[in-house]
Amino acid sequence: MTGLPSPPGPGFTGVVDPTRDAPPQDVTEPAGVNWGVGVTPGAELVPVRRPSAEPDDDGGVRTGDVDGWGRSERVRALARRLYDPVYRRYFRVEWEGLEHIPREGGALLVANHGGAIPSDAPVIMHGIETELARPVYGLADNLFRSVPVVGTLWSRAGGVPAHPDNAFRLLHDEQQLVLVFPEGTKGTGKLVGERYQLRRFGRGGFVEIAMRAGVPIVPIAVVGNEEAMPILAKSSRLAKLLNVPYVPLTANMFLFGPLGGLIMPLPAKFKLRVLPPVHFDVATNQDRYNHSVVLDQSAAIRTKIQDALFDMLRARRSVWSG
Amino acid sequence: MIGVGRRILVTGLGTYWGSRIAQALEHDPDVELVVGVDERDPRLPLEKTEFVRADSSYSILARIVQATQVDTILHTHLLVDSTVASGRALHEVNVIGTMNLLAAAGAIDSPVRKLVVKSSTMVYGSNYQDPYFFREQTPRTRPARTTVEKTMVEVAAVVRDFAQDNPAVVVTKLRFANVLGDNVESPFTRLLRLPVAPEVGGFDPRLQFVHEDDIVGALAYATLNDVPGVFNVAGSGVLTWGEVCRIAGKRRLAMPPLFTNWAAEPLRLLRIVDLPPEVTALLRYGRGVDTTSFRQAGFRYGHTTLGTVTAFAQAMRLQHTVGHTPDYQYQSDVEAFFRHSPAVVRETS
Numbered sequence A: 001m002t003g004l005p006s007p008p009g010p011g012f013t014g015v016v017d018p019t020r021d022a023p024p025q026d027v028t029e030p031a032g033v034n035w036g037v038g039v040t041p042g043a044e045l046v047p048v049r050r051p052s053a054e055p056d057d058d059g060g061v062r063t064g065d066v067d068g069w070g071r072s073e074r075v076r077a078l079a080r081r082l083y084d085p086v087y088r089r090y091f092r093v094e095w096e097g098l099e100h101i102p103r104e105g106g107a108l109l110v111a112n113h114g115g116a117i118p119s120d121a122p123v124i125m126h127g128i129e130t131e132l133a134r135p136v137y138g139l140a141d142n143l144f145r146s147v148p149v150v151g152t153l154w155s156r157a158g159g160v161p162a163h164p165d166n167a168f169r170l171l172h173d174e175q176q177l178v179l180v181f182p183e184g185t186k187g188t189g190k191l192v193g194e195r196y197q198l199r200r201f202g203r204g205g206f207v208e209i210a211m212r213a214g215v216p217i218v219p220i221a222v223v224g225n226e227e228a229m230p231i232l233a234k235s236s237r238l239a240k241l242l243n244v245p246y247v248p249l250t251a252n253m254f255l256f257g258p259l260g261g262l263i264m265p266l267p268a269k270f271k272l273r274v275l276p277p278v279h280f281d282v283a284t285n286q287d288r289y290n291h292s293v294v295l296d297q298s299a300a301i302r303t304k305i306q307d308a309l310f311d312m313l314r315a316r317r318s319v320w321s322g
Numbered sequence B: 001m002i003g004v005g006r007r008i009l010v011t012g013l014g015t016y017w018g019s020r021i022a023q024a025l026e027h028d029p030d031v032e033l034v035v036g037v038d039e040r041d042p043r044l045p046l047e048k049t050e051f052v053r054a055d056s057s058y059s060i061l062a063r064i065v066q067a068t069q070v071d072t073i074l075h076t077h078l079l080v081d082s083t084v085a086s087g088r089a090l091h092e093v094n095v096i097g098t099m100n101l102l103a104a105a106g107a108i109d110s111p112v113r114k115l116v117v118k119s120s121t122m123v124y125g126s127n128y129q130d131p132y133f134f135r136e137q138t139p140r141t142r143p144a145r146t147t148v149e150k151t152m153v154e155v156a157a158v159v160r161d162f163a164q165d166n167p168a169v170v171v172t173k174l175r176f177a178n179v180l181g182d183n184v185e186s187p188f189t190r191l192l193r194l195p196v197a198p199e200v201g202g203f204d205p206r207l208q209f210v211h212e213d214d215i216v217g218a219l220a221y222a223t224l225n226d227v228p229g230v231f232n233v234a235g236s237g238v239l240t241w242g243e244v245c246r247i248a249g250k251r252r253l254a255m256p257p258l259f260t261n262w263a264a265e266p267l268r269l270l271r272i273v274d275l276p277p278e279v280t281a282l283l284r285y286g287r288g289v290d291t292t293s294f295r296q297a298g299f300r301y302g303h304t305t306l307g308t309v310t311a312f313a314q315a316m317r318l319q320h321t322v323g324h325t326p327d328y329q330y331q332s333d334v335e336a337f338f339r340h341s342p343a344v345v346r347e348t349s
Helices: A073-090 A120-132 A142-146 A150-156 A164-173 A205-213 A236-242 A252-260 A291-315 B016-026 B061-068 B087-105 B147-165 B187-193 B212-224 B241-247 B260-269 B277-285 B292-296 B305-322 B332-340
Strands: A094-096 A107-111 A136-140 A159-161 A177-180 A217-223 A231-235 A247-250 A271-274 B006-011 B031-038 B050-053 B072-075 B114-120 B170-176 B178-180 B196-200 B209-211 B229-233 B251-255
Touching: A073 A120, A073 A150, A107 A120, A107 A164, A107 A205, A107 A291, A120 A136, A120 A177, A120 A217, A120 A271, A136 A164, A142 A150, A142 A159, A150 A159, A159 A164, A164 A177, A164 A205, A205 A217, A205 A291, A217 A291, A231 A236, A236 A247, A247 A252, A271 A291, B006 B016, B006 B061, B006 B212, B016 B031, B016 B212, B031 B061, B050 B332, B061 B087, B072 B087, B072 B212, B087 B114, B087 B147, B114 B147, B114 B212, B147 B170, B170 B212, B178 B187, B178 B212, B178 B305, B187 B196, B187 B305, B196 B241, B196 B277, B209 B212, B209 B305, B212 B229, B229 B292, B241 B251, B241 B305, B251 B260, B260 B277
Parallel strands: A094 A271, A107 A177, A107 A217, A136 A159, A136 A177, B006 B031, B006 B072, B031 B050, B072 B114, B114 B170, B170 B229, B178 B209, B196 B251
Antiparallel strands: A217 A271, A231 A247
């Protein structure tokens, strides 16, 4: 619990942190198993549980497998097969603390975000789906949805527009794993010199959703991603003109050309550390939560990820080989 | 009040829904009287329902309510299909009609104790910023732009005000998803009856449908039970437009994702299909609603979204083989004879 800010203010309802009395983790040696090698390739189907399945089924014949969230398990399976070499050979992803991700029940996965076109979302989704055989729904800016083809593919591959109602329904009603990057585009728009320095975690909305849904938050620190597509410079004027969050000049563009530089990441070594889940001891399904509690929790989770990132970066010898 | 049974006024008796619900209600033993108003003839044969021809802005409604002492008004006459009426007519029927209706229902000595409104999930709009499942209290993410949507939003406000001003009246507003059924004419039945179904290129939206029997069932449920509030009504589950077309056995033809409404214009002029902006928006972003609260209020659906689409596909195949059955023709003299002539032997009640 190092790095937690001063005791929360009035109205604090208490947080149960299972690691409160746990010994500090050894930061030089990864405590968990190296999950990156010797596991079965993840092209097989992940069972998507649907607790809210139609209670009055009337014998219709489906021709596809797109669920209520636009996600298709077939598309996911194809994406996993195509992405597996990238995940294993290119990024050589290593996980530690994967046991902190619950095997059943809803949980909100919260991670740091970076790189012009970030690889953290596909890596986390691919990793958890192949290692734990649980589907992960990734929340992202709903701007995706308005782009033809891209929006549809993104949705089929498990992307969901980041609307509080969507998050609540996934977490509470369907008890799924949901991935969110509270930094949003402020995280991905960081310049290379600002990498691994977490931006503001929104307005703490992710904490409120987890409280409302009654699920734990599982913080994840991702190292490597922020060097996979570093932004050297960005134009705010062009961004305003194109109505996008940022227009980056990435290091990748010098290697792969102006367009390839937004598609091809650099082969940085990915290491992910899953931190112990944060449980909230508050009543679920409330319309509002005490804002000071929400902001304190948000800041505490941000600090945990920030501390873990600094720990991991201290131990890292090379961007490319880890 | 007169008698013991329920006395019900149905607006829009000349619509398919008005006739269907009147048919369903007149056989209910608790219902004593069904009066229907419309400017058109009833669409289906009715045995007991009394039909009053009235213009759709309902200027004489206060007199009808007073004269018949109805305790329930079932407002089924809201136009949600902008291809069948001009913008002015939509405003006249939806907004002015509802206002006159509610003025009659809210008169000082009004006998009305219940109001059921057949509305549409169109009030939520369809936009990329929308949640995937609208709950009844979720607001629109963007203001309404098309006339039909504006009138629906305005009607929602009028009904909400009425409910607040008349706490003694049980007000139920049912928001129905898009309907599919072989007897109904709706934007999506038209699209699926085309040789190729249009889509917006690069988009495959999530859609929900509701079966026509569930619409009638939901209206009857709200009429015969007290369930105040706003409720979404849609078959459970979600299907993409692509899958709907596959189930219906239709190939798809992509329209350009940019300037879609311009591209739809020649189709309208050539009378192939009319795709108003609220329909192209649905073909782009779709819409889903949360249906738990009406279930919790006790309603049981007969069909899921998948079942609705499957049933429609089967009905289309049947129609393809045997053709349409002839439409019912209302004959006022015959109906008046059966209802009121002393020559007809009736059971005395």
